[in-house]
Amino acid sequence: MVRHMALALTVICPVGLGDVVTYEANESPVDDGWEITGEYCSPELSIGAGQFCQHVALCPGDDPPGGQFIAYSRSLADFDGAPTFFAEWRVRSDAPRTELFPWGGGAAVGLSGFGGVYYNAYIVSDRVWLRxxxxxxxxxxxxxxxxxxxxxIELEGADRYTWLIDGAIVATGTPVGPYPSATPMFVWQGYAAWQSSTVCWDYIRYGDLKPRLAGDVNCDGQLDHFDIDPFVLALVDAPAYSAAYPDCPLSNRDIDADGALTNFDIDPFVTLLLAQP
Ligand SMILES: [Ca+2]
Ligand SMILES: [Ca+2]
Structure with a gap:
C-alpha cells in the first residue's frame, strides 16, 4: 500500500511573519514555530553543527513502499497576494535515486495552496524532481x-517563476498564476519510501523578494558604491551573501543575465557603476 506519495496538507496555522522568515536549523523546528503537519512511525531526529537531520527508514514490520516521515509546515498567509516572493533552503540527502520518482522520498519541500499553483521539490542524493x-x-x-x-525559487506575481540550484537558474518561465495564493503554506519533510536515508537541513528562508534592479546587489533600491562590497561577497562567498541578503534576486548581481553570478559579471557591473551620475 502506498501510504504517502506527496506532501499532505491539513494544518493551517497562522503565525506572525516578517518580511523574511528564517529557520537556521540550530534548534528543533517545533521550537522555532513550525507545526508538525504529519508524522509516521517516529523518525530519528538530531540537531548539531547547525543542521537539523531526519533519519527515515521503513517502519518495523511494514512492507515498502511507505516508511517513516515527519513533515513540518507554516502558513504563508502573511504573504498571500504578495507581488513577489522567494524561498531558499540548503539540504543534503543520501537517499538513492530509487526513492525519487514517483515516490517523493528523500527531502521534500512544498510551497502549497488550494488554487492549483504550487512549487514542489523532491531531493535525493544525486537528483531533484521539480514540480x-x-x-x-x-x-x-x-x-x-x-x-x-x-x-x-523566485516568484514575481503572474510574470515569472525561477528555480535556482546552487545559484544558477535551472528553470524559469511564466507561471500558471501568482503565488503565494489560495491559503498558501510552506511544508518540508524527510521521507523513506523504500529504504532508509538521512536528510540534513542547513536552513530554510523565505519572504518578500526585493525588486529587480541590475547592480543593486545590497537591494537597498539604489545602484551605488555601497553595492561593491556585497557584489564581491556574492562572488567569493555565496553562502555568506545569501545569509546577509536572502531576499535579493539573482538578476541584480547576474549583470550579463546568463543565469548565474560569475566572473563575467564583474566588467558589466563596473560599467553600470561608472555610468551612474
Ligand atoms: Ca544598492
Ligand atoms: Ca552572469
Missing part, C-alpha cells in the same frame, strides 16, 4: 551526490 502544477511537465536536475545543495 509546479499537476498538468505541467516535471523537471529533473542531476546533482553532485551526497553534498548539500542550495535550492531557491
Amino acid at each position: 509546479r502544477h499537476a498538468l505541467l511537465p516535471f523537471v529533473f536536475v542531476d546533482l553532485q551526490p551526497s553534498r548539500p545543495h542550495t535550492f531557491r
Whole structure:
C-alpha cells in the first residue's frame, strides 16, 4: 500500500511573519514555530553543527513502499497576494535515486495552496524532481551526490517563476498564476519510501523578494558604491551573501543575465557603476 506519495496538507496555522522568515536549523523546528503537519512511525531526529537531520527508514514490520516521515509546515498567509516572493533552503540527502520518482522520498519541500499553483521539490542524493502544477511537465536536475545543495525559487506575481540550484537558474518561465495564493503554506519533510536515508537541513528562508534592479546587489533600491562590497561577497562567498541578503534576486548581481553570478559579471557591473551620475 502506498501510504504517502506527496506532501499532505491539513494544518493551517497562522503565525506572525516578517518580511523574511528564517529557520537556521540550530534548534528543533517545533521550537522555532513550525507545526508538525504529519508524522509516521517516529523518525530519528538530531540537531548539531547547525543542521537539523531526519533519519527515515521503513517502519518495523511494514512492507515498502511507505516508511517513516515527519513533515513540518507554516502558513504563508502573511504573504498571500504578495507581488513577489522567494524561498531558499540548503539540504543534503543520501537517499538513492530509487526513492525519487514517483515516490517523493528523500527531502521534500512544498510551497502549497488550494488554487492549483504550487512549487514542489523532491531531493535525493544525486537528483531533484521539480514540480509546479499537476498538468505541467516535471523537471529533473542531476546533482553532485551526497553534498548539500542550495535550492531557491523566485516568484514575481503572474510574470515569472525561477528555480535556482546552487545559484544558477535551472528553470524559469511564466507561471500558471501568482503565488503565494489560495491559503498558501510552506511544508518540508524527510521521507523513506523504500529504504532508509538521512536528510540534513542547513536552513530554510523565505519572504518578500526585493525588486529587480541590475547592480543593486545590497537591494537597498539604489545602484551605488555601497553595492561593491556585497557584489564581491556574492562572488567569493555565496553562502555568506545569501545569509546577509536572502531576499535579493539573482538578476541584480547576474549583470550579463546568463543565469548565474560569475566572473563575467564583474566588467558589466563596473560599467553600470561608472555610468551612474
Ligand atoms: Ca544598492
Ligand atoms: Ca552572469
